[in-house]
Amino acid sequence: MSAQVHVEVVYARTDSQKAIPLTLAQGTTVQQAIERSGLLAEFPEIDLEKNKLGVWNKLAKPDQILRDKDRIEIYRALIADPKEVRKQRAAEGKSMKKGGGEAAE
Numbered sequence: 001m002s003a004q005v006h007v008e009v010v011y012a013r014t015d016s017q018k019a020i021p022l023t024l025a026q027g028t029t030v031q032q033a034i035e036r037s038g039l040l041a042e043f044p045e046i047d048l049e050k051n052k053l054g055v056w057n058k059l060a061k062p063d064q065i066l067r068d069k070d071r072i073e074i075y076r077a078l079i080a081d082p083k084e085v086r087k088q089r090a091a092e093g094k095s096m097k098k099g100g101g102e103a104a105e
Contacts, residue, residue, distance in 0.1 A: 031048060
């Protein structure tokens with residue numbers, strides 16, 4: 001009997017999250033675990049060529065070998081660039097300081 005690893009494959013959208021526990025043969029890769037999880041069929045927007053992958057919040061390559069109790073994460077693309085959002089907030093704050101009060105009548 002070959003050794004096995006117990007892992008979890010997770011994917012989250014704004015409206016739903018899925019965590020699929022799997023028992024796989026030792027030597028299984030990140031990509032193989034994702035394929036076995038069924039998440040690719042359930043969430044057609046996942047593209048393993050584009051989506052970044054991680055194991056316990058650290059970026060991982062699809063050919064990385066899994067260890068027992070690993071958590072494989074499929075990351076979504078960001079909705080907005082955090083740097084741009086900060087710039088917009090800063091610009092709004094500056095404009096409010098210059099003339100944020102109501103106009104006098």
